[in-house]
Amino acid sequence: MDELLSDGIKSTPPSFVRAILKAASDPDVTSFAGGLPNPISFPQEKLMESMQRVVAxxxxxxxxxxxTAGIPELRAWIAERYNHRFGTDYTEEDVxxxxxxxxxxxxxGKVLLDKGDGVIVExxxxxxxxxxxxxxxxVFREVELTDEGLNIDELNTALDAGAKMIYLIPNFQNPTGLTYTAENRAKVREALAGRNIVVVEDDPYGELRFEGESLPYIGGTALPHGVVMGSFSxxxxxxxxxxxxxxxxxxxxxxxxxxxxxxxxxxxxxxxxVVLDYLRHNDLDEHLVKIRDLYRDQAQAMTDAMAEFFPAEVSFTKPQGGMFLWATLPEGISTMDLFPKALERGVAFVPGDPFYAEPGARSTMRLNFTNADADTIRDGIRRLSEVIAAAL
Amino acid sequence: MDELLSDGIKSTPPSFVRAILKAASDPDVTSFAGGLPNPISFPQEKLMESMQRVVAxxxxxxxxxxxTAGIPELRAWIAERYNHRFGTDYTEEDVxxxxxxxxxxxxxGKVLLDKGDGVIVExxxxxxxxxxxxxxxxVFREVELTDEGLNIDELNTALDAGAKMIYLIPNFQNPTGLTYTAENRAKVREALAGRNIVVVEDDPYGELRFEGESLPYIGGTALPHGVVMGSFSxxxxxxxxxxxxxxxxxxxxxxxxxxxxxxxxxxxxxxxxVVLDYLRHNDLDEHLVKIRDLYRDQAQAMTDAMAEFFPAEVSFTKPQGGMFLWATLPEGISTMDLFPKALERGVAFVPGDPFYAEPGARSTMRLNFTNADADTIRDGIRRLSEVIAAAL
Structure with missing residues (x-):
C-alpha cells in the first residue's frame, strides 16, 4: 500500500490529540486535554424552534x-456582525x-501552497x-509568540526568507491563550505592509472575550490579502x-x-x-454573556489553583478569553513523559509537542478550562501539581 | 495575486456546470441541465420527527x-445495508x-495522488x-465507456501506462446514464486483479435502479484496494x-x-x-419505491419524446436508473455552440465538454430527467429537437 500513498499524506501527522482524548475519556480522569465548548453554549431548545420554522x-x-458560497442571508448577517464589531465594510460578497x-x-493550503512554499506560523x-x-x-517558518504577540525580529527574518501566507490566531490563541496587544498588532501590520503575502487571522474565540476590550485585526480589510476566519462552533x-x-x-x-x-x-x-433563523430570532449577545461569565469563572478557578499549587518554577498564561491556557515547565522536562504519570493520578492535559511545526520534546502543556466546574478544576490542578513537583 | 496561487488550483477548472445552472435558472427555461433530485425524495416531515427525537x-x-470517522451506529447501519444488498461482510470499522x-x-486525491501520478477515469x-x-x-488516463461498460483494451493500455487509482461509476453513470453489464464487470475485475491500484466505485444512484437487477461491484470486497462510495443525497x-x-x-x-x-x-x-434516527424509524425501501416510480416515468417520458422528435442522426442512452441520460449528435457539431441557441428556445442541457479530462469541443450532451413532469419534458425535448435539427 505504501507505494500508492501520496507524499503529502506521508508528511501529514496523524492527530495526536485524538489519541490523547481517547486516553483521557475515562470517566475517572479529570481531563484538561479536550477542546470542547461547554454544552451551556448550545442553545438546543432555540435551535429546535428554528428547525421547525425552517421546515415550515x-x-x-x-x-x-x-x-457553494453559502446562503446569501447568512453571509450578509456575518458581514454585518463584523461591520458592527469592527467598523469594517464587509458585504455578503466577501463571505x-x-x-x-x-x-x-x-x-x-490547497489554493496557496505548493511543495516547498513558505508559510509563517506562530x-x-x-x-x-x-x-x-x-x-x-x-516549509513552515515559525515565529516566536511572546506575551505581547509576535516577535517582530523573527517575523522580519521569516518574511525575508519568503512566504506566501502567514497564519495567526491573535485572540486567546490556541494553544497558549495569549492575546496580541494593540501595539504588537500595529507592528505586525507594519512589517506585513508592502509584502506580497496572504494574511490569515483565525479567530474562533473572538466573541468569547471575558476581560479587556476587543482589538482590531492585523490584516482584515487593512491589508490587501487579508483573510479573517470565524466559526459558530x-x-x-x-x-x-x-x-x-x-x-x-x-x-x-x-x-x-x-x-x-x-x-x-x-x-x-x-x-x-437553522443558524440564520436562530440568529434572527434570538439575541446572540445575551447568549454570549452566559458563556463568557462561565468561562471567566472557570479560567479564574484554574489560574487561582495554579498560583496556589504549582511549583514556583512553572509559569502559566492568564487568558482574556477563549478556552485554553498554557503552562511552561523548566527546560528539559518533557511534558510528553509527564503525560502517563498524570493520567495515573487521574488528570490529563495536552503535551506541547504537537503544537510546534518543528518536531521535538517540549516542556509546555495546554490546559482547557471550559469543561469542568471550579472544584473539579482545583482538585485536578492540585493533583497535576504533585506530578510536576515530583518531576522537578 | 497570481504568483501567490498554487499550481494545483491553477490547473483546476472552475465549475462550468454552476455557470450553466445560473443561465438556466430563468423560470421560463425548461432546464435539463441540473443534477437535482426531485424534492419528493426528501422525507421532510419524517426528518422533522427525527430531529425532535434526536434533541430529546x-x-x-x-x-x-x-x-472523525462518524457515529458508530450510522457506520454500522451503512455496513449492514451493503451486506444485505450484496452479501458482503462489511463492519462499521470499514466505513x-x-x-x-x-x-x-x-x-x-489527497491521500493517493502526487503531481504526475496516473489516475484512470471513464x-x-x-x-x-x-x-x-x-x-x-x-495525469488523467481516459478509458472509453461503451454501452457494455469499459473498453477492456483501452483499460489494459491505461493500466500498463501506470496509475495509482481507477475511478468508476458503474451504475447509471454520470453523465451518460450507462450501466456496466455483469460480463463487463467481470472482465474489468480480471484486468485489475493482480495490479497494485486503488479501485474506486462511485455509486450515488445505486438505490435508484428502476429497471433490471442490481449487479455486484467490480472491486468492493473482491479486490484488495477496493473502495465503494455512497451517499444519502x-x-x-x-x-x-x-x-x-x-x-x-x-x-x-x-x-x-x-x-x-x-x-x-x-x-x-x-x-x-437525524439520518440514523430516520433510517431506524422508517422503511427506506418503501420510500425508495416512490422515488424509483417517479424517475422511471420521467426517464420514459424523455426517451419517448426523443424517439418521437429527435433527428435520426442523434443517438441517446436508455438508463436503468439514476437521474441522467446522454445524447450524441453527429461528429463536428459542438453542443457548446448549441447551448445559447437552445437557451433562446427556452431549454437548457449540459454540453459534453466538461465531462472529459481532455479539453476539446464535443458533440454530446447530458440531460437530467428528474426535475420536470412528463408534459414539460415532452415539450422541452420537442423544442430542443428543433434546435438540433437546425444545426444538422
Whole structure:
C-alpha cells in the first residue's frame, strides 16, 4: 500500500490529540486535554424552534443542493456582525461559508501552497493547522509568540526568507491563550505592509472575550490579502460544522470557492438556514454573556489553583478569553513523559509537542478550562501539581 | 495575486456546470441541465420527527464535537445495508462518514495522488471528480465507456501506462446514464486483479435502479484496494451533505481518516444522528419505491419524446436508473455552440465538454430527467429537437 500513498499524506501527522482524548475519556480522569465548548453554549431548545420554522417556511429548499458560497442571508448577517464589531465594510460578497473553520485551513493550503512554499506560523500554533497545511508539504517558518504577540525580529527574518501566507490566531490563541496587544498588532501590520503575502487571522474565540476590550485585526480589510476566519462552533454549536471566512480579495475568494466546490459542493444548507433563523430570532449577545461569565469563572478557578499549587518554577498564561491556557515547565522536562504519570493520578492535559511545526520534546502543556466546574478544576490542578513537583 | 496561487488550483477548472445552472435558472427555461433530485425524495416531515427525537434523546451530544470517522451506529447501519444488498461482510470499522460523497473524491486525491501520478477515469466521467483530482495535478488516463461498460483494451493500455487509482461509476453513470453489464464487470475485475491500484466505485444512484437487477461491484470486497462510495443525497436529502465510503483496506482508511480530520474534523454530527434516527424509524425501501416510480416515468417520458422528435442522426442512452441520460449528435457539431441557441428556445442541457479530462469541443450532451413532469419534458425535448435539427 505504501507505494500508492501520496507524499503529502506521508508528511501529514496523524492527530495526536485524538489519541490523547481517547486516553483521557475515562470517566475517572479529570481531563484538561479536550477542546470542547461547554454544552451551556448550545442553545438546543432555540435551535429546535428554528428547525421547525425552517421546515415550515423554507420547505424543500432547505433539503436541496445549494450554492457553494453559502446562503446569501447568512453571509450578509456575518458581514454585518463584523461591520458592527469592527467598523469594517464587509458585504455578503466577501463571505464564504465553510464546513467548520477547519475547512478554511484546508482550502487556503490547497489554493496557496505548493511543495516547498513558505508559510509563517506562530510558535506554538494550532495543531490542526499544521496538519492541514502539511498535506501541501510547505516549509513552515515559525515565529516566536511572546506575551505581547509576535516577535517582530523573527517575523522580519521569516518574511525575508519568503512566504506566501502567514497564519495567526491573535485572540486567546490556541494553544497558549495569549492575546496580541494593540501595539504588537500595529507592528505586525507594519512589517506585513508592502509584502506580497496572504494574511490569515483565525479567530474562533473572538466573541468569547471575558476581560479587556476587543482589538482590531492585523490584516482584515487593512491589508490587501487579508483573510479573517470565524466559526459558530464556540458560540452556537460545533456539531453543525459551520465556519466562514471574510476577505476583500475577490481573486483569492474565487479560487477558494472553486476549491470549496471540489471539496464538498457546499456546507449543509439546512444547518445554514437553522443558524440564520436562530440568529434572527434570538439575541446572540445575551447568549454570549452566559458563556463568557462561565468561562471567566472557570479560567479564574484554574489560574487561582495554579498560583496556589504549582511549583514556583512553572509559569502559566492568564487568558482574556477563549478556552485554553498554557503552562511552561523548566527546560528539559518533557511534558510528553509527564503525560502517563498524570493520567495515573487521574488528570490529563495536552503535551506541547504537537503544537510546534518543528518536531521535538517540549516542556509546555495546554490546559482547557471550559469543561469542568471550579472544584473539579482545583482538585485536578492540585493533583497535576504533585506530578510536576515530583518531576522537578 | 497570481504568483501567490498554487499550481494545483491553477490547473483546476472552475465549475462550468454552476455557470450553466445560473443561465438556466430563468423560470421560463425548461432546464435539463441540473443534477437535482426531485424534492419528493426528501422525507421532510419524517426528518422533522427525527430531529425532535434526536434533541430529546441525545441532547448535547448531538451538538458537540464528535469522532472523525462518524457515529458508530450510522457506520454500522451503512455496513449492514451493503451486506444485505450484496452479501458482503462489511463492519462499521470499514466505513468513513463524509461531508457528501464529493468529499471522498477530495480525500482520495489527497491521500493517493502526487503531481504526475496516473489516475484512470471513464471517458466521459463526473466533472466534479475531474475537478477534485485536478488539484493534485495527476495525469488523467481516459478509458472509453461503451454501452457494455469499459473498453477492456483501452483499460489494459491505461493500466500498463501506470496509475495509482481507477475511478468508476458503474451504475447509471454520470453523465451518460450507462450501466456496466455483469460480463463487463467481470472482465474489468480480471484486468485489475493482480495490479497494485486503488479501485474506486462511485455509486450515488445505486438505490435508484428502476429497471433490471442490481449487479455486484467490480472491486468492493473482491479486490484488495477496493473502495465503494455512497451517499444519502439521492435517497434522503442532499442538503445535509452526507456521504460515505466503505473499504476493507484499513491502511488506506487510516490515511483517509487523517485527511478527513484535517479537512473538517468530522461531518455534521446532528445531521448524522437525524439520518440514523430516520433510517431506524422508517422503511427506506418503501420510500425508495416512490422515488424509483417517479424517475422511471420521467426517464420514459424523455426517451419517448426523443424517439418521437429527435433527428435520426442523434443517438441517446436508455438508463436503468439514476437521474441522467446522454445524447450524441453527429461528429463536428459542438453542443457548446448549441447551448445559447437552445437557451433562446427556452431549454437548457449540459454540453459534453466538461465531462472529459481532455479539453476539446464535443458533440454530446447530458440531460437530467428528474426535475420536470412528463408534459414539460415532452415539450422541452420537442423544442430542443428543433434546435438540433437546425444545426444538422
Amino acid at each position: 417556511e423554507r420547505g424543500a429548499e432547505a433539503f436541496q443542493y445549494s450554492a 464564504l461559508v465553510t464546513t467548520g473553520s477547519q475547512q478554511v485551513l484546508d482550502l487556503l 510558535k506554538p500554533t494550532y495543531l490542526a493547522a499544521i496538519q492541514a497545511f502539511a498535506l501541501q508539504q510547505p 464556540k458560540t452556537v454549536t460545533p456539531g453543525f460544522r459551520m465556519g466562514y471566512l471574510l476577505t476583500k480579495d475577490h481573486e483569492l475568494l474565487a479560487k477558494l470557492n472553486t476549491a470549496k466546490e471540489a471539496a464538498d459542493l457546499h456546507t449543509n444548507v439546512f444547518a445554514q438556514f | 434523546e441525545r441532547g448535547a451530544e448531538a451538538f458537540q464535537y464528535s469522532a 468513513l462518514v463524509t461531508t457528501g460523497s464529493q468529499q471522498v473524491l477530495d480525500l482520495l 471517458k466521459p466521467t463526473y466533472l466534479a471528480a475531474i475537478q477534485a483530482f485536478a488539484l493534485q495535478q495527476p 439521492k435517497t434522503v436529502t442532499p442538503g445535509f451533505r452526507m456521504g460515505y465510503l466503505l473499504t476493507k483496506d484499513h491502511e488506506l482508511l487510516a490515511k483517509l481518516n487523517t485527511a478527513k480530520e484535517a479537512a473538517d474534523l468530522h461531518t455534521n454530527v446532528f445531521a448524522q444522528f
